[in-house]
Amino acid sequence: MRTTFSRLPWRELPPVFAEILRPRIEEIGSAMVQAIRREVPAYHRPLDSPTGRDLVTSVHRAMHQFAELTEDPDGSQRHYEHFFQRLGRREFLNGRTTDGLQAACRVGARGAHIGRLMAERTLAPLRELPSGKAARLAETLDALLTSWGRTAPEVADALRIHPQTARNRLRRLDELFGDRLADPSFRIEALLALRTRAMRPPGPAE
CATH class of the missing domain: 1.10.10 (Arc Repressor Mutant, subunit A)
Structure with a gap:
């Protein structure tokens, strides 16, 4: 019987997860970016465009944040909050709605399962x-x-x-x-x- 899925999954993981995740952020992040670009029309942009660079940066920032939360679930996340607030303003100024951003987050969350699949290879x-x-x-x-x-x-x-x-x-x-x-x-x-x-x-x- 599986445990209930948590909205705060980093609290369910041992802190050592961060040590395992960090060397794989580039690989997992790239897969997540490709999935978002493939499935969300608003992000059908070259990676060297402003939109593409913002996407890559935000995905990698989110993964580093996840690693930090795993190590210290109650630690300050103010630096990440400021980054994502600025990202939201840029999205708005560039004419992308919150619908597109939310869709990207949903696809990215599915992409995070790549990390789980990598871990499952051990078993x-x-x-x-x-x-x-x-x-x-x-x-x-x-x-x-x-x-x-x-x-x-x-x-x-x-x-x-x-x-x-x-x-x-x-x-x-x-x-x-x-x-x-x-x-x-x-x-x-x-x-x-x-x-x-x-x-x-x-x-x-x-």
């Missing part, structure tokens, strides 16, 4: 399994990554399952992920993937 071995088994192993992996000693009894206690069941699942995770389970970078990215996947809004059948 690729689970996608080869039946959905029920994959879900059980995903929750076990989450419990493993957030436990202090990463032992079967801790995982069993966290999931309220029998210790032998926990051991069986941990052996299966070891078969699927091998030495990566001991890699700190992998553990961070796997936890990020699990949390961002849980943040997706539920589909109509869920």
Whole structure:
């Protein structure tokens, strides 16, 4: 069962997400810009035009803001507020309505899912399994990554399952992920993937 989608998703992510996101801002931002230009007529402009430059700058600013909010959800965002207020005034002076800007934001939000898909690659071995088994192993992996000693009894206690069941699942995770389970970078990215996947809004059948 997925968690409810949050309007403040940065509060649902570990601060280390910012470290993972920042090196990928250029790649993800470019994909978001292309999606906006493709789907929103008001932004069918060359990237070297004033409109194109504003679009690229605003997308990248928004992603840097997201990273900062993940690190410090209650930190001051005044510098970003001033930037986006100036952007809104320029949009108005250039004859673009708020409808176009809102449409761009909606497309950009969908583009942000590219980041989630990138994170999900870490969990690729689970996608080869039946959905029920994959879900059980995903929750076990989450419990493993957030436990202090990463032992079967801790995982069993966290999931309220029998210790032998926990051991069986941990052996299966070891078969699927091998030495990566001991890699700190992998553990961070796997936890990020699990949390961002849980943040997706539920589909109509869920």
